[in-house]
Amino acid sequence: MKFIYTLILALLLAAAGTISLNAQKSSINVPLPFDRYYDLEDLYKAIEVLNEAFPELTTAEVITQSEEGRDVWAFTINNPETGDHLAKPGVYVDGNIHGNEIQATEVVLYLMNYLLTNYGEVEKITELVDRNAFYFVPSVNVDGRYHFFNNANTPSTNRGLRVPGDGIRDAVSDRSISNDLNNDGSITQMRKRDPFGQWNTHPEDPRLMVRAEPGEFGEWTLLGQERYDITEDTQISEDAERYVDPNRDWGSNWAPPYVQRGAGDYPFMGNVSKAIAEYMVGRPNIIMVFAFHNTGGMFLRGPGTKARGPLNPSDVAVYDILGENAEKIVPGYDYLISWKDLYSTYGDFTEFTYNTIGAFSFVGELFMARQETYAAYEDLMSADHESLGFGTTTEQDLQRLKFNDNVAHGTLFKEWEPFDHPIYGEIEIGGWAKMSTRISHPFMLKDMAHRNAAAVLFAAAQTPKVEMEITRNERIDDNLNRVRVRLVNHNAIPTMTNHAVQNQLYPQDMLTAEGNNIRVVAGGRVTDRYRDRVNYKEHRPELQFLRVPGTSVVYYDFLVEGNGELTINYNSRKAGQRTANTTIN
Amino acid sequence: MRTGFKLLIISTISLFLFLISSSLIHSQSFWEGYHSPEQANNVLTETAQNHPDITRVHTLAQSPGGRELLVLEIGPEVNSEEKSLPAILVVANMEGVIPITTEASLKLVDLVIEENAADNKTWYILPNGNPDAAVRFFQSPLRKDVRNEFPVNDDMDDQVGEDGPEDINGDGFVTTMRYKHPQGEWIPVDGEPRLMRRADRAKGERGIYKIHSEGIDNDGDGQINEDPTGGINVNRNFPHLFREFTATGGAWPGSTPEARGIFEFVFSRPEIAMTFSLGETNFALQPPRGGRQGSADFQNIQIPESFADQIGADPNATYTMDEVIRMVEPLAPPGFEITESVVASFLGLGAVVNPMQEDLVFYNELADRYKEYLEEHGFSTDRLSPAAAKDGSFELWSYYHLGIPTFSMDFWTLPEFREETEDEDSGLTPEKIGEMSDEEFVDLGEETIGQFLEEVGAPAQFSAAQVIGMVQGGMLTTSRIAEMLAQMPGGSPASPDGASAEDKALIAWVDNELNGEGFIEWSEFDHPDLGTVEIGGPIPFVKNTPPYVMVDSLLSVQVPWIVTLSEKMARLNIMSTDTEYLGGGIHRVTAWIENENYLPFPTAMGVRNQNPKPAQIFLQANGLDFIEGRERTLIESLGGMEAKKFTWLVRSPETRLLQLRLETTHAWSDRSQIELGGSR
């Protein structure tokens, strides 16, 4: 019982420690500084100052409250002088759906700041802002972000939504909570000397634990994460959170928890996933999606499970262009297929945005442990680049410890220290700190954020850019004109995914011909423009449905009778509207 | 226009509107008496006013058409949010086109109150799961459509919901048009020219007519009735085997508020122990179907090569779930628990899609009991089969995701029509096949499929075995088969001499029981798009909705079975307790916990999906010292009529009274006291 009081005291002290740290922070002004990670309050402030500094170009809005009542903000960059946001190709970028994956937010903020502060200064950026609508949700899981910054954590805790558990299974199954026993802000590991242990310290660096050779006892037992086991389990622990992963909560190929760990009771159980789905449905112009996570250095595309079958081949060709360029913009990152190269997921966000919203969608997995080097340049170049996915090799860890010592000056690793544990007795506590392992030292932040933002901008520059021109208008009979319309998409991304066309997610682009005293007799897609071969549409010839593929040209002919002004309208959900006129006489 | 005249017109219009809105009198008088969604809601609110102590009305959702989905709660705990008693959820008319199921739910309300069936449990009863669709039965012209009013652009053009069917000849019904066409596939049935059948070109017959639902091409795109107002079929919008990209399924599970409302209602009420869906399927008579491919098989797991390497497994071998867990465990970070769900999701093993064998035991047994019951009550079980449960339906979701006993019931189909000389036909139509999953089709077996292929005049090279093989091999799907048959002139669901079994049953029913009233004689009409057409055919709902005079006798036999089944749900009790003194102040405490009822706690599917909350046993006394066991113990499952023993070793040198509590969220609770004798 006494221990509980000690524990509460320790927790209070830990909270006090967090507050004193806050005092040293640099202030947040435009341009935003990227010399440290922003906690939730900083993020709110950053959104506010950007919005205040660029009131004409930006909109900031709260789209929902989290399970614990915190605001989730969305941020729009659109130049109203070049048109309504819905009339431009929409690029949606979010991050930090997993509460612990905090630097994803910095990438989003960096991109927001970069676009705004370079608008009117850098030609390419000005064009991107003028031509696209950008939508951002810098931190999706605001409760997770709050608790990751404000409480002690491992690099991997506080990923999920704060959905209360049922209190029945949780509390009994010994999934008791971790506690920051030594009050250092990180949940690390516990080890105990044990003549019958399974672990040894590494001969080169005793901070690193390695498995004992088969057939031999080691000198240590690893006791898992820092915690005090609560054996009195009659009290339903309020902290016995149920794990609901907000990235398994989306209504496309969704599966219940016994199939997909981390799923909720039903799709869109989380406030934020439901709100973002509605947000996207209300912005049918969104054609490009990036969702940032950590870790591993990857750009992932769907499908999430093998059973879904391969993606539509013509969509894959577009993905390949974007993914292969992203690999070059962010060195070391691999462009991969989710289920095949990583693992299967049901109901994840980009599954939803590709399948249901109809947007090309990437997950960006930030951070590469192998960038934490302590090696001469030529050794680095010749080193074996094979990694273990999310894990690290012993060789890498040895280097990372030296990197911690000599580059990060001890901030990434908590040295092992003795502790008197109420159950285990004399133990040692130590290991990788909260702000490590999946999160780089802040000195590496800006480079990482810039390159990933640049990968997004490469894709944004490829959103469909359609030009329409009337290339012919000639009288072919007494009272009949042939009007030819040319639609050119200058960019790699089509005006609709092929998947959206085939599965009828929404109507195709529409091309209409109309005018007073003018009747459209026939109209259709030109199949051979030199021989005037046309697939005429049988009904309603004045209305044509089409899709303009990436870097392609399509022609449509209208045969019209009458006299007067003919107006041709092209209307695409994702590529905007175009109008052209010609006189029929 | 003079003011007086204008007024006259306005008052005539309002009189007309008044007549329409006030009269729920059916264009067919034999259906007078059915309750509209609004009337059904009124019954619930009136019941709640008359029985305030045991009833309460909840609003579960509002439909896209603005109609409230009301649920009547009946039970002794209506005034408390926390429930100690288990509950039964009954939903009705989820498709919105089966009016008798709403009547059944209202009948159930009466029955539960009259017979005190809620004295130790709670009932939640929803008479209309899809009120937007249900209201059409009470509107003129009469039209049958499962869509709610959620806007959906079916034809992917520039307008939404602009081209639905209409009653163009003004007879009060949206029926069928037949018109002569060079590519007509249909001819009248010999001897019964009211009915149509497909011409059999192989036999030298030439089709005459095309047939289509009644209406015009409102949007001028050359298609008729291709974009009706609405919508989503609520009973295809649930997450088990949800089908994406279908006409009426919705964009995602729960995308329509009626389904979403049910998710939220159910998951905030862990006391719900059992569900019933009153609709077109009947799990009380015909257990949920199996035979689907791709079910996660935890006994034979194959490990993909990329992981096999890492965990030292053979990618060509199969392993049990326990074996995989043991292989993965050493690689997990300390403190990370490797569970079935972790492995299943990591390897992408997928969902369970066939009913668990253990559950089929009680389904089959209870189906036999129900047949006996029906026969005792003079009910013929010679009837057209109930429909198979559809992917994305409430009943499949309830069984597979909630993991609690789930029953569905239908209440009436056309009486089967039998000609003595005729062979029994397969009962299949291309449409029925199109609605089946591939697995359901394969499940029909070679004999039935062979018979069907013969009926439709399939070319001889298509043997049943070949077709089954192609479906299993993924080369052919049920929807493709339906499509092919629709394109194949002469491919018809008809028996050799004419109409299909359903049509024959229909025409016999109309003539013998309805004096011909359920069928509109074909009559010519000048159609704006098609020229001369004939309009006629069976009126909507005549195939699934009996005259109101029959309803009471149908329901008074079938609805009580819901109460009978409800009495079989799991109930956990402390059977007995015992103590044994071992010396040194240590006692062994034993408790036998039983499930005194027939149904398991929870179903085998519930054991798999871990959704139902386990029971908890608390053994408590001040300062009690546990040597073995804990103050709290979980019971994950207890079969029907089964008992399990639980033991604890406790140290108690003094005499004391132990409190033993058995707590469940949905199978009642129990408590008892145990006296420990101290160091005797």
Ligand SMILES: [Zn+2]
């Ligand atoms: Zn993540």
